[in-house]
Every structure is written in C-alpha cells, then in structure tokens.
Amino acid sequence: MKTTDLAYVALFAAIVAVLGLLPPVPAPGIPVPITAQTLGVMLAGSVLGARRGGAALLVFLAVVAVGLPVLSGGRGGLAVFVGPSAGFLYSWPVAAFVIGLLTQLFWRRYNLAWALVANLIGGVLVVYAIGIPFLSLFGDVPLTTAFTGSMAFVPGDLVKAVAASLVAVAVHKAYPVIDLPARRATAG
Amino acid sequence: MLSLYLPGTSPVHRAPAGLKLGVLAGLGIALFAVSRLEVVAGAFVLVLGAGVLGARLPRRALTSQLRPVWIWLVALFGFHLLVTGPLDGAVAVLRLLALVVAAAVVTATTRVTALVAVIERLASPLRIVGVRPARIGLVIAMTLRFIPLVADRAARIREAQAARGAERIRPFMVVPLLVQVLRMATTVGEALDARGADDAPSSRPRRAAAVRSGAPA
Numbered sequence: 001m002k003t004t005d006l007a008y009v010a011l012f013a014a015i016v017a018v019l020g021l022l023p024p025v026p027a028p029g030i031p032v033p034i035t036a037q038t039l040g041v042m043l044a045g046s047v048l049g050a051r052r053g054g055a056a057l058l059v060f061l062a063v064v065a066v067g068l069p070v071l072s073g074g075r076g077g078l079a080v081f082v083g084p085s086a087g088f089l090y091s092w093p094v095a096a097f098v099i100g101l102l103t104q105l106f107w108r109r110y111n112l113a114w115a116l117v118a119n120l121i122g123g124v125l126v127v128y129a130i131g132i133p134f135l136s137l138f139g140d141v142p143l144t145t146a147f148t149g150s151m152a153f154v155p156g157d158l159v160k161a162v163a164a165s166l167v168a169v170a171v172h173k174a175y176p177v178i179d180l181p182a183r184r185a186t187a188g
Numbered sequence: 189m190l191s192l193y194l195p196g197t198s199p200v201h202r203a204p205a206g207l208k209l210g211v212l213a214g215l216g217i218a219l220f221a222v223s224r225l226e227v228v229a230g231a232f233v234l235v236l237g238a239g240v241l242g243a244r245l246p247r248r249a250l251t252s253q254l255r256p257v258w259i260w261l262v263a264l265f266g267f268h269l270l271v272t273g274p275l276d277g278a279v280a281v282l283r284l285l286a287l288v289v290a291a292a293v294v295t296a297t298t299r300v301t302a303l304v305a306v307i308e309r310l311a312s313p314l315r316i317v318g319v320r321p322a323r324i325g326l327v328i329a330m331t332l333r334f335i336p337l338v339a340d341r342a343a344r345i346r347e348a349q350a351a352r353g354a355e356r357i358r359p360f361m362v363v364p365l366l367v368q369v370l371r372m373a374t375t376v377g378e379a380l381d382a383r384g385a386d387d388a389p390s391s392r393p394r395r396a397a398a399v400r401s402g403a404p405a
Contacts, residue, residue, distance in 0.1 A: 001323075002377070002381075003377045003378075003380045003381045003385050004373070004374055004377030004378060004381070005377070006323060006326065006327050006330065006377065006380075007330060007373040007374070007376045007377035007380070008370070008373050008374075008377070009327055010327050010328075010330035010331040010333075010334055010373070011330075011334050011338070011369055011370065011372075011373040013327075013331040013334075014331050014334030014335045014337070014338050015338055015366075015369070017331070017335050018335060018338045018339045018342060021339065043366070047366065047370075055327075059324075059327050059328060059331055060331075062304075062307055062324075062328060063328060063331055063332070065303065065307075066300045066303040066304055066307070066328070067191050067192040067193050067295045067296075067298070067300055067303065068191055068192070068300075068332075069191075069192055070335070075253070076192055076295075077192045077253060077291060077292055077294075077295030077296075078209075078212060078291035078292075078294055078295050079253040079257075079287075079288045079289075079291035079292045079295065080291075081291065082216060082284070082287040082288060082291055083257050083260065083284065083288060084257070084260045084264065084284065085260065138284070139260070139264050139267075139280065139284075140264070140268070140276070140280040141264065141267050145267065149263075167362050167363055167366065170363040171363060171366050171367065171370075174363060174367050175366070175367045175370050175371065177370060
C-alpha cells in the first residue's frame, strides 16, 4: 500500500469511530434504536474498495482493542471482544472487504442499484452470517434462538444500506478513490 | 486523548503488556474448555480480585464495561433457566462475566502505546505477505489524530447546513463531509511521502528532494 492508501485506511477507521460517538436513533416501527456504526462499515467498503476497506476496519478494531471507547455507547477495550455480540465486531472487516470486492466488480456501471446489492450482501448478509453463529457459541444458545433474537436489528440495517448506497454513489461521482490514476490532478 | 487506561503503579500495571494479553487469551480458551461451575466461579473471583485488590481500580472502571453486557447476560440466564436449567445458566453467565472483567482489567492497566507495540510485534509474521509492522503504528497514530478532526469537520458541516435551514441529518449532508476529509487524507499521504515516510526502495526520496530544491527559497 502507498502512504496515501494508509491515510485513507486511517481516515475511515476514524470515520467509523466518530459514527460510534453519535447517539443511537430510535426509529418508528423498528424495535431497536439504530446505531450509525455499521454505516461506516458499508462506506469504508464502498468508497475504498476491498483491501483498503477491510484494512480500515481492522485498524478500527485495533483502536478499540487498545482501549479507546469508540464503539457505540462508549464501549471499548478488550472486553467487547469476548462479549456475546463480539461476532458482529469480527464480521466488520470481512463485511467491508466483501462490499469493496463487489463495488470494484460493479465499478464501471456503478449506480444506486449495484451499490445496494453490494451493501446488502456485504453489509447485512455477511454481518449476520458471522455474528449469529458467534452469538450462539458465546452465549451457549441454539442457532435458531440467536437468529430470531438478531432479527430485531435487520430493519435498521436495511435503512442503513439504503443510506450508505446513496452516499456511496454520490462520492463515486464527486471523488472516486477506487480508480486512483487521476489522484494527482485533484490534489492541487 | 480519550482512553480507558487508568494510570497506576500496582504489580498488575507493571506486568508486561504481552504477558497480560497472553493470560487473557489463555483464560478465554480455558473457560470454554472447562465448563464447571466451581472453575468458572473461581476464575471470576480471581479476576475481580486482580482488578479491585491487585490493581486498585475504581469500581467504575469495571462497571462501565459491564453495563452494555448486562441485558445480554439477563437474557442468556433466562434462556438457560427455561431450557437447560439454572446450573448451565450460571456457568454461561459467570464465564462471560469473568472474561469481560479480565479484559477490562487489562485495558485499564495497560498503556495504549504498550498495546500498540504488542500489535506491531504480533503482526511481524505478516511481513511475509507484504505488511510492514512499523506502518501499523503509523496508521493507528493517524487514526487517533483523524478522530477529533473528522468530528470537528462533521460539526462544522452540520452548522453550515442548519444555517441554510436544514433541520435533520440527511444522507446527502455526509457527501460534502466525505469529499472534504478524503481530500485532506490525500494531502496527508502526499505530505508523508514527501518527508520520506514511504521507506520502500523507490525513486520517491529523490523526487521529494528535487521538489524541495526546485521550490523558491
């Protein structure tokens, strides 16, 4: 990775951290309040692509692990990596990587529809595919119980996938980072 | 900077960061391998003792980490009470309590810089796949610097939008913010390159020198 790539990685790790500082928003018709943090996961993958997006979330988790309270609700430190919902944390780098991979695949015809496909597969499907088995393992509950318990968060995640896709398409037009050759021209 | 580290001089504080992380990892594996009530309860009492008596941590250092887990633990115990019985429930809850408290103790007694050093050391095998461990420290340092910066830019854009009559945060408000901070990150990356941060053998240092000599004095 180039130094500029490292700066992008650090930037999105910071963005996910700042999104964690926002208070959860209660939404009508949705049982649990929406936190903004997974929005950052989707944006990291959509804007930076697979490798840098995944790296950004690994760096974010490292920053959480060394003791910064930047997870939503002011949580942080190593304790969050052993809690029952830790699997959702572990899923984030993978989710950002998958979103980035799909985004790069769709890059030439990138629009709202393709952005949605990438964010729903990577940002919702992958997150639950990793988070739910972990919840079942760490909490010692059957998979089905962990599954139904997690479903309360799905409506909020769908809202976030739409929001992230809208933003990603706009950034794709305004300041594309995935196709880098034009970088020098925009710096001045 | 905001951090969960609480300075102190206790033996727990002075123990090497690598050792503390090793013990934590070992505890995690052991408690899942042995699911007996007396072992799990003993481990919980032990880590609580290490935190409260050994490291003399204020109670708030531990309770603030336990508060978010609370609902999960109650739900977990309720589930076991209904399905497998109170004994299994107690084991599952105490195991998680022990692990969360142990992790909170390590976090509260270990400096951020010491933990970053451990991360760099753990990442050194990744050299084979092209990751330079020293750059991990650089990225983490940049992230810590970017957090207040991004928060500040976000607040400014929100004020600017509010001045134009927007009341709520909408997705499109995020776009100018992202473009601004991406541009800033590009500049930071190029500035680091110009100062020789890219230590890979390449023509970059020479080019940076050429730029400097070409600039007006």
